[in-house]
Amino acid sequence: DTEVTQTPKHLVMGMTNKKSLKCEQHMGHRAMYWYKQKAKKPPELMFVYSYEKLSINESVPSRFSPECPNSSLLNLHLHALQPEDSALYLCASSREDRPYNEQFFGPGTRLTVL
Amino acid sequence: RKEVEQDPGPFNVPEGATVAFNCTYSNSASQSFFWYRQDCRKEPKLLMSVYSSGNEDGRFTAQLNRASQYISLLIRDSKLSDSATYLCVGTSGSARQLTFGSGTQLTVLP
Numbered sequence: 001d002t003e004v005t006q007t008p009k010h011l012v013m014g015m016t017n018k019k020s021l022k023c024e025q026h027m028g029h030r031a032m033y034w035y036k037q038k039a040k041k042p043p044e045l046m047f048v049y050s051y052e053k054l055s056i057n058e059s060v061p062s063r064f065s066p067e068c069p070n071s072s073l074l075n076l077h078l079h080a081l082q083p084e085d086s087a088l089y090l091c092a093s094s095r096e097d098r099p100y101n102e103q104f105f106g107p108g109t110r111l112t113v114l
Numbered sequence: 115r116k117e118v119e120q121d122p123g124p125f126n127v128p129e130g131a132t133v134a135f136n137c138t139y140s141n142s143a144s145q146s147f148f149w150y151r152q153d154c155r156k157e158p159k160l161l162m163s164v165y166s167s168g169n170e171d172g173r174f175t176a177q178l179n180r181a182s183q184y185i186s187l188l189i190r191d192s193k194l195s196d197s198a199t200y201l202c203v204g205t206s207g208s209a210r211q212l213t214f215g216s217g218t219q220l221t222v223l224p
Contacts, residue, residue, distance in 0.1 A: 033211070041216070042201060042214035042215065042216055042217055043158065043214055045211045045212070048211060056211060088155075090157055090158075099145040099146045099205035100145065100146040100163075100205075102148060102160050102163060103160070103212060104160065105157040105158050105159070106157060107156070107157050108156075108157050110155075
C-alpha cells in the first residue's frame with residue numbers, strides 16, 4: 001500500500017494565525033519530506049527527515065517549523081505566514097533517504113494565506 | 115543552467131499516437147532518475163524509475179543515456195487519461211533529494 005495521507009486538504013489562514021499540517025504514512029518508510037509547490041511550477045524541497053531526525057533544511061524561513069513525532073508522522077507548524085506562502089504543501093516518504101529510493105507523495109494541503 | 119531540463123510543451127496529440135519526452139541533466143554525478151505524472155491540482159504520482167538498461171511498463175518505456183546525459187519517456191497508443199504533466203526527476207549531485215524538471219504538459223485529444 002503506497003499511501004501517504006495529509007490533513008487538512010484545504011486551509012485558509014490569516015497572517016497572525018498558527019496552524020499545523022499533518023502527514024502520515026504506514027509503509028514503514030524512514031525518510032519523510034515536505035515540499036512546497038506553486039501553480040505551474042515543480043515541487044520545491046523544504047525539509048527532509050531521516051530516521052526521525054531533521055537532515056536537510058533548504059533555508060526555509062523560521063515561520064515554517066517541521067516536527068517528526070515518530071516514524072509515521074510528520075507535521076509542519078505554520079506561524080505568521082505571508083500571502084506569498086500560499087501554495088500546495090506536499091508530504092512525501094521513501095524507504096530511506098537514499099538516491100535510488102522512490103518517493104511517494106501525499107495528496108497535499110492547499111494553503112491560502114490572507 | 116537548470117540541473118534538469120525539459121521541454122515544457124504543451125504536447126497536443128491525438129488518441130492512439132506515440133509521444134516521446136526528453137529530459138537532459140547537467141550533473142554527471144546524478145545517480146537515479148524517475149518519471150512522475152501530475153494531474154491538475156493533484157500530487158505527483160510515480161510513473162517509472164529509469165534504469166540504465168531501459169525499462170518498459172505496458173505502453174510506457176523509459177531510457178537513460180548517461181553518455182549524453184538525457185532521459186526519455188515514450189508513451190505508445192496514447193489514451194485520453196494520459197493527459198497530465200510529466201515530471202522528469204533526478205537526484206542532485208551530492209545531496210539525496212530529488213531535483214525536478216519543470217514538467218512537460220501532455221494533452222491527448224479525442
